[in-house]
Structures are given as C-alpha cells and as structure tokens.
Amino acid sequence: MRILVVGAGxxxxxxxxxxxxxxxxxxxxxxxxxxxxxxxxxxxxxxVHGDLKLEPKTILRGESAEPFxxxxxxxxxxxxxxxxxxxxxxxxxxxxILPLLNGYAHLDKFVNEFGEERVLGxxxxxxxxxxxxxxxxxxxxxxxxxxxxxxxxxxxxxxxxQKSFSGTKAAFTLSENIEQDIWHKYLFITTFSGVTSLxxxxxxxxxxxxHGQKTIQILLKxxxxxxxxxxxxxxxxxxxxxxxxxxxxxxxxxxSLQRDMEKEQQTEADHFFGYLLQHxxxxxxxxxxxxxxxxxxxxxxxxxxxxx
Numbered sequence: 048m049r050i051l052v053v054g055a056g057x058x059x060x061x062x063x064x065x066x067x068x069x070x071x072x073x074x075x076x077x078x079x080x081x082x083x084x085x086x087x088x089x090x091x092x093x094x095v096h097g098d099l100k101l102e103p104k105t106i107l108r109g110e111s112a113e114p115f116x117x118x119x120x121x122x123x124x125x126x127x128x129x130x131x132x133x134x135x136x137x138x139x140x141x142x143x144i145l146p147l148l149n150g151y152a153h154l155d156k157f158v159n160e161f162g163e164e165r166v167l168g169x170x171x172x173x174x175x176x177x178x179x180x181x182x183x184x185x186x187x188x189x190x191x192x193x194x195x196x197x198x199x200x201x202x203x204x205x206x207x208x209q210k211s212f213s214g215t216k217a218a219f220t221l222s223e224n225i226e227q228d229i230w231h232k233y234l235f236i237t238t239f240s241g242v243t244s245l246x247x248x249x250x251x252x253x254x255x256x257x258h259g260q261k262t263i264q265i266l267l268k269x270x271x272x273x274x275x276x277x278x279x280x281x282x283x284x285x286x287x288x289x290x291x292x293x294x295x296x297x298x299x300x301x302x303s304l305q306r307d308m309e310k311e312q313q314t315e316a317d318h319f320f321g322y323l324l325q326h327x328x329x330x331x332x333x334x335x336x337x338x339x340x341x342x343x344x345x346x347x348x349x350x351x352x353x354x355x
Contacts, residue, residue: 089101
C-alpha cells in the first residue's frame with residue numbers, strides 16, 4: 048500500500064518512520080527546509096521503543112507523483128488549509144484520507160473537500176516533539192495510532208489498511224467505534240489543554256490544589272454537556288473516566304497547547320474551544336469557564352502580532 052505522510056514532524060515523522068522500519072512504501076510530503084534536513088541527516092527518531100535513522104523518500108508540493116492509497120495528515124488545525132492544497136493532486140477516487148488532528152471541526156472540512164467516502168476517522172496517543180536539529184524525541188511508552196471507518200464497518204479497505212499497519216513497533220489499532228473515540232479524546236484534550244493553558248502550569252500543581260481539581264471537574268462537566276447537546280456519541284460515564292485519567296497523569300505533564308504558548312507560537316484555540324463555544328451558543332448553553340479559557344488564548348494570540 049502506498050502511503051503519503053503530510054509533513055515529517057513529531058507525529059507524522061514518528062508513525063511514518065515506524066511504517067518505513069517495517070518495510071511499507073512511505074513518502075513524506077515536506078517543505079524545502081525539512082527536505083534539506085532529511086536529505087542531510089536522515090529521519091532521526093530517538094524513542095523508548097528503539098532509535099531509528101532512516102533515509103526517507105520525500106516530495107515537495109507540486110512535484111509529480113501518482114495518487115496514494117492512504118494519506119496521513121497530522122498538521123496543526125491552523126495549517127490545514129495549506130496542507131489540503133499541498134496533497135490535493137495526490138488524491139483519487141480510491142484514496143483514503145486519515146486525519147490525526149485533535150478536535151472534530153477538521154473532519155467536516157475534509158468531508159466538504161473530498162467527500163464522505165474518502166475520509167476515515169483517526170487519532171493518536173503519543174508524547175513526541177521535534178528538537179532544534181530536526182530529531183524526533185518520543186519519550187513515553189504510549190505510541191498508539193487509532194483508526195477506523197467512521198461508520199464502524201469493517202470494510203475491505205479498512206482491513207487492507209489494518210494489514211499494512213500491523214507488525215510495526217508502534218501500536219496501530221483498528222477501532223469499531225472511531226467516532227466515539229474521537230469525541231472522547233476531544234473531551235480529554237479540551238480539559239487538559241484548557242486548564243494547563245489557563246493556569247500556565249503542568250497538570251500536577253493544578254489537581255493538587257482544591258480549587259484546581261474543582262476547575263477540572265467543572266470543565267469536564269460543561270464540555271460533556273455541550274457534546275451531548277449536539278448528540279456527540281459520548282459514553283454516559285465519560286466524565287468520571289476522564290477524571291481518573293487526568294488524576295493519573297505524570298505530575299509534570301504539560302499539554303502541547305501549553306507548550307506552544309511557552310514557545311510563543313500560534314495555538315489551536317479556535318479549533319478546540321471556539322468550535323465548542325459556537326455550538327454552545329446555538330444550544331443556549333452559557334459556559335463561563337470555557338469562555339474564560341478561550342479568551343485567555345485569544346488575548347495571548349493578539350500579543351503575538353502586537354508591536355513589542
């Protein structure tokens with residue numbers, strides 16, 4: 048199966064690298080600067096599951112290539128428009144598009160651009176980052192990519208994809224309820240990134256404080272209420288499940304959104320929180336805490352472009 052990975056950052060580079068390691072036919076669609084880096088140094092992965100140095104096949108936007116069987120997309124939401132245009136010419140009627148973004152709004156966009164039948168559901172659980180030299184650092188035992196038909200059916204194409212993904216040194220898991228999995232992770236990411244960005248702190252000190260833990264519980268409850276109001280397929284006990292998960296996180300763990308703020312980079316505020324607030328307004332729900340988190344990020348974003 049011919050696989051195109053859009054970008055070779057921490058997530059796409061890691062999972063694409065593991066597929067290359069197994070022997071799958073993987074191509075990375077990259078920008079000129081990243082191509083030069085990969086040509087000079089290779090695709091470098093430092094991982095608790097074993098280090099890798101690979102010589103990846105790369106293409107630049109606009110270069111000629113036959114359509115691919117599957118396209119993995121793991122960009123940030125604010126890079127999505129450019130990413131879609133970069134791989135549009137490599138899509139045909141049989142191409143499967145597998146997004147790994149957090150949230151949900153991107154799925155609507157992919158369906159509008161390419162049609163319902165081409166879009167799979169996907170997500171991943173991984174702690175990985177790209178260092179200044181371009182090396183991918185994967186730092187925890189968890190490195191799972193979850194995928195599936197959004198209908199939940201085990202189609203011939205999804206079983207073929209499962210076969211291609213199997214046997215790697217990362218966990219590629221076929222889900223029979225990927226829509227629910229996506230919404231459950233969205234709830235977790237909204238809560239985790241919301242409180243850590245609001246308090247500018249790792250999760251440990253927040254949950255250690257009486258009012259910090261209450262804030263986490265309130266945010267879980269209101270976010271789940273919005274999701275239920277729009278008939279998202281979340282479990283009846285998901286708040287309790289997610290709270291236990293948050294209480295079990297490493298004391299010093301930070302969200303990727305918080306790390307983006309620390310680096311003075313753009314955030315996915317609209318994609319995570321703006322999307323939920325829009326639906327809340329439509330349903331007559333007033334979520335002050337969610338609004339405060341979104342405002343915090345909006346003010347931070349204004350500062351990125353303001354004169355210093």
